[in-house]
Amino acid sequence: MKKIVSIMMAVTMALGVMAGCSADKPAAEEGNGAAVKETVLKIAFNQSENHPQYKALATFGEKLKEETAGAYSLEIAPNALLGDQRATAELVQSGTIAMAVVGNPIVENFSKEFAVIGLPYIYDSLDHQKEVFTSGVLDELFASTESNGFFVAGSFTAGSRNVYTDKPIETPEDLAGYKVRVMESDTMVKMLDLMGGVGTPMGQGEVYTAVQQGVLEGGENNEVTYADLKHYEIAPYFSYTQHLMVPDLIIINDDIYNGMTAENKEIFDNLMKETIINEFEVWNESVAAAKEIAVENGATFVEVDIKPFQENVKPLHDEVTAASEGAKAIYEAIRGLVK
Ligand code: GCU
Numbered sequence: 471m472k473k474i475v476s477i478m479m480a481v482t483m484a485l486g487v488m489a490g491c492s493a494d495k496p497a498a499e500e501g502n503g504a505a506v507k508e509t510v511l512k513i514a515f516n517q518s519e520n521h522p523q524y525k526a527l528a529t530f531g532e533k534l535k536e537e538t539a540g541a542y543s544l545e546i547a548p549n550a551l552l553g554d555q556r557a558t559a560e561l562v563q564s565g566t567i568a569m570a571v572v573g574n575p576i577v578e579n580f581s582k583e584f585a586v587i588g589l590p591y592i593y594d595s596l597d598h599q600k601e602v603f604t605s606g607v608l609d610e611l612f613a614s615t616e617s618n619g620f621f622v623a624g625s626f627t628a629g630s631r632n633v634y635t636d637k638p639i640e641t642p643e644d645l646a647g648y649k650v651r652v653m654e655s656d657t658m659v660k661m662l663d664l665m666g667g668v669g670t671p672m673g674q675g676e677v678y679t680a681v682q683q684g685v686l687e688g689g690e691n692n693e694v695t696y697a698d699l700k701h702y703e704i705a706p707y708f709s710y711t712q713h714l715m716v717p718d719l720i721i722i723n724d725d726i727y728n729g730m731t732a733e734n735k736e737i738f739d740n741l742m743k744e745t746i747i748n749e750f751e752v753w754n755e756s757v758a759a760a761k762e763i764a765v766e767n768g769a770t771f772v773e774v775d776i777k778p779f780q781e782n783v784k785p786l787h788d789e790v791t792a793a794s795e796g797a798k799a800i801y802e803a804i805r806g807l808v809k
Contacts, residue, residue, distance in 0.1 A: 506541050511726070513569035514558035516550040516674060518698055522756040523571060523626050523718060524548055526749035530741055537737045542730070544569075554673035556654060559721065563619040568726045571626065574717045575655035580618045583611055585657045585790045586800045587625075590665075590783045591776075593715040594808050599627055600750050603717070604743070607803040611796075612719075619724055624742040625717040626749050628692050629757055632711050633667075634701060635688025638772040639709040642666030642782055648687040651677045653716070657790065662690070664782045665713060674699070681705055690714070697760035702769035709772040711779050 511534075515524060524546060531544030547567075552558050558570040559577070574588035586592070587608065593599040602608065603625050612622035633639045633650060645667035652658035654671040662669030670686055674695070680686045681704040688705045695701075696708060720742070730738060761771065791801045 506539060508540055509542050509726075509729075510545050511542060511568040511722075512545050512547060513571065513720075514550075514552040514561065514567055515546050515548045515571050516555055516558070517548065517571075517695065519548050520698060520756075521548075521694060522749055522752045523628075525752060526626070526745050527571075529748065530745040533741050533744075534738065537741065538734050541734060542738070550675055554675055556673065559620075562721050562723050565619070565723045565725055567723075569623075569720065569722045571718050571720055573628075573653050574625075574719055575653040575658050577615060577622065577719050577721065578655045578657060581611075581615050582793060583614065583797050583800060585655070585793075586797050587611070587804070588655075588657065588714065588716045589787055589790055589801075590661050590713045591780050592787075592801070592804055596627060596629070596715070596750065596753070598808055599715050599717075600747070601807045601809075602804050603627070603746055603750075605807060607800070607807070611800055615721075616724055620721045621724060621727070622719045623722045623727075623738075624720045624746045626720065626746065627753055628716060628718045629694065629753055630710075630712040631690050631692055631714040631716060632708055633665075633688060633690045633713075634696060634705040634708040636705060636707065638707050638770070639711065640772065640774055642778055649685070651680065651686050651689040657786065660786055660789075661713065661783055664786060665711070665779050666782065677701065678704055693757045693760040693764065696769075697764045700767070702764045702767050706769050707772060708764065708769055710774045710776075712774075712776055713779055713783070 513527065515527065517523060527544065527546050531546070535543040552561060552567065555570070555572040555576045558567070559572050561567045562570045574584055578584040578588065593602065608625070615621050635648060635650070637644070639645055642665055645665060648667040649670045650662050650667045651672050652662050652669045654673070659669035659671055672680065677686065677689045678699060678701060681688060689701060727735070791798045
């Protein structure tokens with residue numbers, strides 16, 4: 471109870487600070503005497519300051535401030551300070567904060583077609599995913615959540631996700647009876663079940679304790695989050711099932727975005743495109759550094775033949791693409807970009 475109260479106090483304080491920061495205020499007078507309104511866009515982020523997405527966002531923020539002549543800047547609230555991703559998506563929806571980075575499964579709960587871009591094994595490589603994120607094939611999908619009060623401004627890579635637990639996972643049979651935490655959507659639960667285990671949805675912040683207490687046998691994530699959250703301490707075998715390359719979506723409140731001038735919107739959009747590419751470039755370096763830390767702390771990385779897992783999840787591709795014409799079209803557009 472004490473913990474809940476202190477978390478609530480932390481969130482309230484953080485929101486208080488945020489409200490103060492994001493209040494529009496007149497900035498320095500311009501040469502012609504007209505005051506520029508300054509807006510601080512608060513963005514919720516559930517990873518640390520070391521994360522490549524944090525670095526990419528920080529650069530985005532600096533450039534945004536510079537190019538909009540101080541009219542817009544970014545304030546990143548890292549480490550899930552404003553709550554888990556599900557909670558922060560709602561804060562963006564209501565306009566309490568401007569932006570958040572959330573895993574694709576969170577947005578899937580608002581618009582079903584997002585399930586397609588987070589299907590297991592839908593991307594063949596990081597290059598394929600980069601092509602998909604930068605080619606414009608997702609533009610329509612990203613605009614489709616507007617009726618919920620926000621839309622997707624861009625998508626970051628978070629590399630590939632792999633299962634980690636107390637033993638190597640080399641075949642689907644190895645996962646039998648294993649409760650593995652997944653991100654919070656039906657598709658993620660079904661995926662892990664098809665892979666041979668028991669998909670258990672929960673927020674990222676609860677995983678360490680749940681594994682430690684035996685509520686879960688493990689989790690699945692990329693190397694960066696595995697190392698950053700010290701999950702090697704509770705699940706030392708990291709097996710390269712490579713089952714997901716799930717996008718992290720940068721969402722923004724509609725009204726806040728629509729309050730920008732056409733010129734500032736264009737600056738925002740162009741910088742966002744640049745940021746997405748930048749983040750791909752730094753991702754691999756972060757993975758190498760994270761692996762080193764994990765190994766130093768006793769983790770074992772296991773190579774896996776992914777074919778049986780790929781075979782097992784095929785019914786999920788069929789189910790998700792059969793849900794609508796739109797879903798099928800997105801699926802085909804993504805697969806059509808394989809080189
Ligand atoms: C990754 C991803 C996050 C997500 C997290 C999770 O780290 O980048 O957006 O929150 O996984 O498993 O919840």
